[in-house]
Amino acid sequence: MSGPLTRFGIAVETREQRQEKILAGVIASVYRQVPQSVLGSIVGGVALVAVFWQTHNQTWLLLWSIALLLESLARVRMAYAFRRATDTVTQVHRWASRWVATSGVAGLLWGTAGALFFASNEPLQQLVLVAVVLGVAFGSLTLYASHRPALWAFLPAALLPLIGRMVAEQNPAYYTAAIVMLAVFGFTTFFGRNFGEAMFESVKNNYENEVLVEQLLAEKRISDDARRAAENATRSKTQFFAAASHDLRQPLQAIGIYVSLLKKRAQGPLEPLVKNLSTAVESLSKLVEELLEISRLDSGSIQPRTQQVVIDEMFGLLEQEFMPQAAAKGLALRVRRAGYAIESDQMLLMRVLRNLLANAIRYTQRGGVLLAARPRGGLISLEVYDTGPGIRQQELDR
Structure with missing residues (x-):
């Protein structure tokens, strides 16, 4: 034709x-x-x-x-x-x-x-x-x-x-x-x-x-060629992130050791500078760890292992971890327990909730953050609320 x-x-x-x-x-x-x-x-x-x-x-x-x-x-x-x-x-x-x-x-x-x-x-x-x-x-x-x-x-x-x-x-x-x-x-x-x-x-x-x-x-x-090209690109990206993250961990560990030594010896006006340097190194280490985890998820090396998770116990761990951060910003962190148990991978589930809580505390200037579990339609809904500005409308699709 x-x-x-x-x-x-x-x-x-x-x-x-x-x-x-x-x-x-x-x-x-x-x-x-x-x-x-x-x-x-x-x-x-x-x-x-x-x-x-x-x-x-x-x-x-x-x-x-x-x-x-x-x-x-x-x-x-x-x-x-x-x-x-x-x-x-x-x-x-x-x-x-x-x-x-x-x-x-x-x-x-x-x-x-x-x-x-x-x-x-x-x-x-x-x-x-x-x-x-x-x-x-x-x-x-x-x-x-x-x-x-x-x-x-x-x-x-x-x-x-x-x-x-x-x-x-x-x-x-x-x-x-x-x-x-x-x-x-x-x-x-x-x-x-x-x-x-x-x-x-x-x-x-x-x-x-x-x-x-x-x-x-x-x-x-x-379409098959495009799919194979996309898979190859994703595989190359994953391998690059894995290699880069792995190679960065050792220098960051060494920097962390040097910073901890400086914190012990720093006095006077150097003390706040060393404290800020230590915070920056910790943030960079967390970023590298997140990149490494993303590469593992993309490569499929992390497989979920489901087990019974008691929600109140998991919420208690998260409350202990994020209460100091919320208090430092003058925010109220409230946890609503409900006495439920679910089947899930506790480590991966806590990682998701940590990201949500960390973002809620980071972008909320006044008010508080709520972590709750509610039954909805025969399922258990884990929810994080905050009084921050929220996500802009044009970025919701992302």
């Missing part, structure tokens, strides 16, 4: 190229039916010759039979060549023209039989002739109707000479028969045209479905 498909690895296709590919599909279906049509044509020809052999000119019958056989062999050979061809799309018009020419020759052969072998004084032979010609025409209808030019090349050439021969008899009975044959010709033409359109639409839909599947597969390949 035409369109900007190059990003999927599919070349841009013009309308003419698409029509050629659809026509190639139609011609391919035509050539697949050739063996069956050739067999029906030969059977009809043999029946015709067998019935007319004793009453008609045998030389004409023999020449007509040879011509029919050569035409049938030519069709089989052309179908075999088409099947072996490697590039039928770019040469589809040549294959279509060959098929139209072959159809015209076949129509002329059967039209010749209708005009040449018509016996006005042999009703039984007339009946056989009409039955064979109509049988071949109807039997090959789907073959020639698949490509409309081939239908127009075959059908008029096969039926009109026989109709003309009936009219030439100048007999009311033959006039009636000719009218019936014309009606059959009109119906066959109408049916063949509709069948050809249906065949074209079917091949077109199949082709467009194949293109759609190709697009979907290309999109899937692109």
Whole structure:
């Protein structure tokens, strides 16, 4: 299909190229039916010759039979060549023209039989002739109707000479028969045209479905490549953070030891400076530890281990840890216990609550912080409230 498909690895296709590919599909279906049509044509020809052999000119019958056989062999050979061809799309018009020419020759052969072998004084032979010609025409209808030019090349050439021969008899009975044959010709033409359109639409839909599947597969390949690239980037980032955090821990530990020694010896105006330095080192150490924990979570090396957690005991530990920080800022830290026990990983759960409490105390200037557990819809909700400014509306989605 035409369109900007190059990003999927599919070349841009013009309308003419698409029509050629659809026509190639139609011609391919035509050539697949050739063996069956050739067999029906030969059977009809043999029946015709067998019935007319004793009453008609045998030389004409023999020449007509040879011509029919050569035409049938030519069709089989052309179908075999088409099947072996490697590039039928770019040469589809040549294959279509060959098929139209072959159809015209076949129509002329059967039209010749209708005009040449018509016996006005042999009703039984007339009946056989009409039955064979109509049988071949109807039997090959789907073959020639698949490509409309081939239908127009075959059908008029096969039926009109026989109709003309009936009219030439100048007999009311033959006039009636000719009218019936014309009606059959009109119906066959109408049916063949509709069948050809249906065949074209079917091949077109199949082709467009194949293109759609190709697009979907290309999109899937692109998404798979993007996913693998993202996974590789995440893995590289995790490895970098893990390595960097691990390498920073030892220098920070050494700095912490030196700072603790300075705190013991610092006196006078150096004492507040050393205290601030110690606080900065502790903050940096906590930051490195958090980076290390994040890298472990990303790499999947930390797996939750669920156990029974008594909420009141966990809240008591958190209260002891954060009460001094809240008191230092003049904030009230309240803990609402409820006597519940849950199934969770206590270490990971306390880490989440620590982050929430630390942020609440850090950004609250006056008032207090509340840590509570409440039942909600059959679950236990652990909640942290504060009287701080809250999160800005534009950052809530983050």
